[in-house]
Amino acid sequence: MADPVVLKTFFDKVDNLQDHYVERLREAVAIKSVSADAAFRDEVFKMGQWLVELFQKLGVSHESVDIGTQVLDGKTIKLPPIILGTYGNDPNKKTILIYGHYDVQPALLEDGWNSSPFDLTETPKHQLIGRGSSDDKGPVIGWLNAIEAHQKAGIELPVNLKFCFEGMEESGSEGMDEVILKESKRYFVGVDAVCISDNYWLGVTKPCLTYGLRGISYFKITVSGPGRDLHSGVFGGTVHEPMTDLILLFSKLVSPSGEILIPGINDDVEPLTEKENKIYESIEFTLDEYHAAIESKTTIHDDKIKILQHRWRFPSLSIHGIEGAFSAPGMKTVLPAKVIGKFSIRLVPHMEPDRVNALVEKFLTEEFAKLGSKNTLNVECAHGAKAWVASPDHWNYVAAAKAVERVFNVHPDYTREGGSIPITLTFQDALNKNVLLLPMGRGDDGAHSTNEKLDRSNYIEGIKLFGAYLHEVAAIKAD
């Protein structure tokens, strides 16, 4: 266990510096590093440079990896660098790799922000409102603040750190996989575990460690018939309509209660154990909270554990929409010539995207043949990503749980998430090391929404959490 006196000294220093840290976050939020819009690309570079300067100030050695160019809005523009950093290289210490991103989602005052999105604004309830405050500038700067507090308190950092900060996370993490794969044999050699702070508490009061994410297989199924859109009055009743076929295929996929009907799909789902079931019982989460989040009471299950399990550890299938059909308001009597149906399956351990794709393709092809239609079917898996799950028993998690207890005086909840953060799996597979998701913000931070915020307490206690985690990592016996 980490030395309580040392931690106390560190915590006090963080408390003393808290206004300074808020000012630092304000500076970073003011840089409009929106990666999705070519007009803001200079600002993304500026944000990268801002981080490099902070690295220099703190004595973190660094490298900027140039990942080339992209075509955006019809222009070829430079991609922002992936910034690597190293702080300490004592062979007797463990080495933790920290990932984060310095780009942000777009934000416009007229979207409904209560204050200018790039001017960090503190409310009377001490919410720090601003684009990127919680996703992901707060956490990224949090790590550097933790180093600074150690330096100012005269405490040696008990682990070596590696950093990997990208500037394209909100826009598909261009070039990131390649860099992780390449650097796993060079810059990241010697890393013992990975920590990512780019998600959120489940609710608003209790800290959590996140140990699983669902994967996804995204499908586009195209049914083509006539060479052009037809008028339903003139042609209806005489041609095989692509919409009819697509709807019938769609109707075979999932039941109204969410059960996936594609044969074989559920076979690979890891069985639920008694032990795992237990984890869910204590999680702080209520049905009312969930109804508030979806703004209705249309949940399939009314039981907390079932809801969480169907979000996190069971697969689901959602039909997103149809490209090529009539989608505007009003009435149009079109008979669409070609329709592209889109649906996705959320994957869980041990579903493999390749096997899922094969099952989907086989099933849809067979069902289409049964229709006796002269139209043409094409099934395409447009994107596939495996689920990720880590063992909460690994020392990396045990250390983080102890850190949570030190800072918050509670044992954390162990959560998973329904969506995917593909980078997590890339790090795990490339480095073959445990990956921990250690969130700083709360479930209501509104990462990609208007009025994104980070509570001042989450920011400041988060800096303490990050530091405490490193001390617990140093103290724990790695297996």
Next chain:
Amino acid sequence: MADPVVLKTFFDKVDNLQDHYVERLREAVAIKSVSADAAFRDEVFKMGQWLVELFQKLGVSHESVDIGTQVLDGKTIKLPPIILGTYGNDPNKKTILIYGHYDVQPALLEDGWNSSPFDLTETPKHQLIGRGSSDDKGPVIGWLNAIEAHQKAGIELPVNLKFCFEGMEESGSEGMDEVILKESKRYFVGVDAVCISDNYWLGVTKPCLTYGLRGISYFKITVSGPGRDLHSGVFGGTVHEPMTDLILLFSKLVSPSGEILIPGINDDVEPLTEKENKIYESIEFTLDEYHAAIESKTTIHDDKIKILQHRWRFPSLSIHGIEGAFSAPGMKTVLPAKVIGKFSIRLVPHMEPDRVNALVEKFLTEEFAKLGSKNTLNVECAHGAKAWVASPDHWNYVAAAKAVERVFNVHPDYTREGGSIPITLTFQDALNKNVLLLPMGRGDDGAHSTNEKLDRSNYIEGIKLFGAYLHEVAAIKAD
């Protein structure tokens, strides 16, 4: 039977005047009477005035019915008048009411026209290309040309004529139904039959008389669930998805071979008789032609008679699309909160829109209940119009068939159409008289497309046809 010598004199006069008639059409096409665009409203009025001046020149007495204003593109603008005309009022003659419209569809050179759309251009194959040439300026002017040819040939018109020309047909026939209903007790008193020339031959070589049109019931079914769109990763598997429910409802409507599955819907369909079946045998129509029109070979039936019957005299159901779901290219993992599915049923005799709506609503409500979903369903019939069918044995049709034989030396095909021309039914119901659809143009005229055309021969022979029809009407014994 009409006097062959008189007809020959009339036909010769029309042939003599044909260049004059083409020039007259050119003048009319040059007036950009696009009713859908407020910027062209003056031109629609100008076109109405042009017709009034032609009426005056020919001695047709007339009235302009002011139908008030409309709001278009945010402005309140005047509606173009409905122009009524009377030519002759001999109580010993039959009276025929002629309907047509003087407005046209929008047209821009950059849409892909080979020549300026409002400059009538004659090709080496004698196609008169120009917006409105076939729909509906050629036919409207055709009637007036026929009167003029009679006058110049010194032949008395053997019937009385009433005219009803509107300037809003391409934009929902604003105010038209009310005028027909009102004038049925005043201006249209004494009318014996109605003739509308605003459709087309089935193919490109053989004239036809059109005696039926399908109606339509257009449905919007709304499934609502969450209060906002959700992310399928975060929420998929835990909420009743409106898309899943809508797809399952859609899947119950129609089979891949076009059979409507809603119980009771087919009960009211008029049984096919041997006699009716016979009509279809001789119709000039080939499968190849149809495959060319739909630009594929995805017809449900490969038999000419079945194709025509399913187009014209059997109901059909088409699913048009979904409002509220993801419809753009690319991938989006949205779980739509509210989706509005749109489909329509083409109605045939003796289906009643009210009964159809009741059956659809009952069926969908029952099927939705079976889903066990917590979402909410709303079924709305957004538009309903009955089918129309006239007896081809009526003297109005017999006279027209004789006229076709006089001009083209063939017996016409008897066709129906799959779409609706609502005015047809309005005239029939308001006047309680037989309505004949007597097309001037060919099936490939491209009425609402780029390069709309009217073949010179269809225009000139059409003028003869209109005149001959009036003579045959006069000669025939009305029952």
